[in-house]
Amino acid sequence: MANKPLDGSTAVNPGITRRSLLKWSSLAAAGVAALGTTGCAGFNESTSPVGSDVTAEGGTWIPCSCWADCGSKGFNKALVKNGEVVRMGTDQTHEDSPDCPQLRACARGRSLRGMIFGADRIKYPMKRKNWQPGGGENAHGELRGRDEWERISWDEALQLVSDEIKRVIAEYGNEGILMPGGVPQRLGDFELGRMMYLMGGCLEQTGAVSSGAWTEMAKLIGLTENTNDRMDLRKSDLIVLWASNPAWSRTGAPTYDYLQCKNAGVKFISVDVHYNATARALTDEFIAVRPGTDAAMLIAMCYVLLTQDDPENDPLVDWDFLDRCCIGFDADHMPEDADPKDNFADYVLGTYDGQPKTPEWASEICGAPAESIEKLALEIARTERAAIIMSPAPARTGSGAQLCQALLSFGAMAGCLGKPGCCAASDAGHAWMQGGWNTLHKGGAYLGSILKDTVGAGELYIGNPLEHKKVNVNQMWTSIVNEEPYIGLDGKEYENPAHLIFDRHENFLNQGPGTMLGIEAYRKMDTVIAANIVMTTTCKYADIVLPVTSMWERYGVFEQAYREQMIWTSQVCEPLFECKSDLEIALALADYLGVDKQLLAPNSEKQTVFNTVAEAKVLNKDGVTWDNLVTITESDIQELGVEGTPQEGLVPILDLKRDGIYTIERTEDDGRNYVPLKAFREDPEGNPLKTQTGKLEIYCKAAVEKSRSFGFVEIDPIAKYVPPTEGYESTFADWETKEKGEYPYQFLNLHILRHSHSTFGNVPNLREAFDHPLYMNPIDAQKESFETGDTVLVTSHWGKVLRPVLVTDIVTPGVVCMGQGAWVEIDEETGIDKAGCSNVLCGPNLTSMGYQSWNTCVVRVDKWDGEPLAPDHLWDAREVFKED
Ligand SMILES: Nc1nc2c(c(=O)[nH]1)N[C@H]1C(S)=C(S)[C@@H](COP(=O)(O)OP(=O)(O)OC[C@H]3O[C@@H](n4cnc5c(=O)[nH]c(N)nc54)[C@H](O)[C@@H]3O)O[C@H]1N2
Ligand SMILES: Nc1nc2c(c(=O)[nH]1)N[C@H]1C(S)=C(S)[C@@H](COP(=O)(O)OP(=O)(O)OC[C@H]3O[C@@H](n4cnc5c(=O)[nH]c(N)nc54)[C@H](O)[C@@H]3O)O[C@H]1N2
Ligand SMILES: [Mo]
Secondary structure: OOOOOOOOOOOOOOOOOHHHHHHHHHHHHHOOOOOOOOOOOOOOOOOOOOHHHHHHHOOEEEEEOOOOOOOOOOOEEEEEEOOEEEEEEOOOOOOOOOOOOOOOOOOOHHHHHHHHOOOOEOOOOEEEOOOOOOOHHHHOHHHOOOOOEEEOOHHHHHHHHHHHHHHHHHHHOHHHEEEOOOOOOEOOOOHHHHHHHHOOOOEEEEOOOOOOOHHHHHHHHOOOOOOOOHHHHOOOOEEEEEOOOHHHHOOOHHHHHHHHHHHOOOEEEEEEOEOOHHHHHHOOEEEEOOOOOHHHHHHHHHHHHHHHOEOOOEOOOOHHHHHHHEEOOOHHHOOOOOOHHHOHHHHHHOOOOOOOOOHHHHHHHHOOOHHHHHHHHHHHHHOOOEEEEEOOHHHOOOOHHHHHHHHHHHHHHOOOOOOOOOEEEEOOOOHHHOOOOOOOEEOOHHHHEOOOOOOOOHHHOOOOOOOOOEEEHHHHHHHHHOOOOEEOOOOOEEOOOOOEEEEOOOOHHHHOOOHHHHHHHHHHOOEEEEEEOEOOHHHHOOOEEEEEOOHHHOOEEEEEOOOOEEEEEEOOOOOOOOOEOHHHHHHHHHHHHOOOHHHHOOOOHHHHHHHHHHHOEEEOOOOOOEEEOEEEOHHHHHHHOOOOOOEOOOEEHHHHHHHOEEEOOOOOOOOOOOOOOHHHHHOOOOOOOOOOOOOEEOOOHHHHHHHHHHOOOOOOOOOOOOOOOOOHHHHEEEOOOOEEOOOOEEEEEEOOOOOEOOEOOOOHHHHHHOOOOEEEOHHHHHHHOOOOOOEEEEEEOOOEEEEEEEEOOOEOOOEEEEEOOOOOOEOOOOOOEOOOOHHHHOOOOOOOOOOOOOOOOEEEEEEOOOOOOOOHHHOOOOOOOOOO
16 A cells, blocks of 8 residues: 655655664664653753754754653654654743643653664564464464564455454354453544454453552542642642652653642652652652552551541541541441441441551551551641642552542541642542643543543444453453453353454553463464554564554644643654554455445544544633634645634644644633532532442442452452452461561562653663663662672562662562563573563452552562673664665
């Protein structure tokens, strides 16, 4: 198929040449750090080029997409000169100020060239040499990940893929086709999944990834996943960053916003497993806890308030709020059909189970000193405006559901809910959720996501016809490898008949729990197809690999950044080699599979982007009415080559396309404030929540029912501390005598600056800039006789990895930490992963709400007697077809 013609708009460049691509390939392969500037996490001044030097340098700045799912959204621009991307730039559309910060690009965004033009870029369709269609012996499944590749034509690839899809559906039904990662409902990357939906469905993966237990619990208990607006938080007196490290995992504005709070006099306290970068930069106090034990600590904090409350002289408990707005705090506020004895206050006091949940009780579990637990509880309760902001990380543990309940219970007691400057909330892992996710702008098919309930999704939305036959991520590989049934969404057991895996916009073999089990499952398949930009783990273990264009090679995207920005990025270069977009691949396959192309893709990419931009709206300062984002004229419509209607808006559409970014100017009193639960607090009857009782559910029957419907692990209706599978308790052979067991360390994985999940994991200069060690406390290192730089072998129930150890007291004793997202690199003889992929260690332990519990994993660490690891930025790239 011919490359897509460029649309002729002013912002598009004629494209980079093959010659210049090769130049970049060799640079990236050699690990030369020639790719742009570094530094960005909020505080650094950017040294990036400015828009004004466009003409001086004779090139064109093009707003270019960074598609990584990093929870932030930096603004990137590429300077294209003589068909080559020569520099990277960032937001220069307005002066940088605390109220209106520029949307700076991060080190990863500035290194995009290393990925797009890197040596492991997939260039052609290819097939694994010893694989043949038809399943069974023909597949030589055991050779997946270690076979050779041969280049095939697109025609051959499409024929093989469509024949296998048809054969597997005929033999095993639609659920014979497994799509890991779930089918995203985002315009521009969902077409391969949509194609399967139109063919009768496929077996899809379920199970929350990012938000852990919050994904289900937030709705059930009524605590939103949104924190207050960044301006509102400046009015706090105290912000407790609980398990929160935005300097690493919400790069860009959030840490800078917190700095404005600090400048405004807010005190910061951090509660975390490791003394993280944000804590080091912002906080006045740090409390170390063990992974997965926060619920115990919060419950003990409730105990402190309950037992020390003195309504006259030292009021600690917000009784009025508990009375008006909550269900289940004490025996007088229970749902009618519940046993009054099951109330939360009596559990905390130990009235019926004989165990008061004292700070001493919690301290033994969470590791924080009892005095610190007591002090923190009292300080929050005595502070007029206190906010507790929690990342979802501790909810990605085995006791995640209980943690959500515990945060609600303590937050409600301490008077943190529904008031300016106060909150108790999860920030949902994504910077743009901070302050209410879609409260400042809205738009066509909600800015690119066609979820059932979002604005403009309309008839575009279709669901998977196999509604219930979705396999939970924690059973996805085990049901295949052990040939055991999985529990579907309707709570019934089903056999997993998957014979074909189709990987698209994800890398779940690397990013889902139990990578070693995943490899076994892959090797049992008839056929594995993977469509990707670079030679990821899923591609490495596939049979047919389809080369996909990056966003730089496509028309563009329009999306939300933080709460205040909308970004429109454009095409930077022509599609490289033989790459096609998912949309083009789906449309090409539709011909072979007999799928209706009009239903598959009602609009062209260009028209879809235009529609989304045209429908985008911005909230006015009255907080009620909305303005169109763009003005569109007849001549704009012609110039863009789309169908549309002229309209009035805030900026001319072509200006937005050229600049790439629209920023809503903010001031502290601009009427766009957001305080979660404010209206509810003021009038709970008039503004009931969408919970079963309309109130905040400290006692939540719906959560029990929900956990039953998953069929994995049932929970209690109130926050109780329950030792999770592979939690702290599991590090002991004998809890009473505290004798350590076979896996004596808790393992924690972090979202690190080096990559966004596995995206960017292959870029040598990022590998060089940000290390990827196993962090260990000096006390433990001394016990084990390790020194910084030693190569160590980390072993869990699920697999083994090698890492250089970094001895540092930023990590709590008894815990070892490592980044997540490294591209697994298994030594076929030993079965050991030398890249340090965290999912080789983290297993698919079943959880109450079906989410993943990466941060409850236990390991042992041994000295490695083999060859020490070489620095990974010097490793060979996964280059399949070398260019001469
Ligand atoms: N650089 C980078 N940024 C990213 C991503 C990435 O891959 N790379 N991924 C993005 C995505 S999709 C998501 S969902 C978010 C996730 O972001 P988060 O949910 O915030 O996850 P982390 O950044 O791993 O962890 C945040 C902090 O929680 C601490 N922590 C972990 N477990 C516990 C616990 O049980 N108790 C306590 N008290 N602390 C704990 C960690 O030590 C860390 O300091 O990050 C986003 N940001
Ligand atoms: N152990 C452990 N595992 C984790 C986590 C953890 O904390 N610990 N965090 C989890 C979290 S929060 C998340 S969100 C997940 C993320 O897990 P994944 O969703 O698997 O994320 P990525 O690794 O970024 O993989 C995205 C892939 O899509 C490809 N891609 C990008 N654009 C396109 C496109 O247009 N078409 C196609 N076909 N491919 C494209 C990229 O090259 C990349 O390989 O990881 C989870 N995994
Ligand atoms: Mo995530």
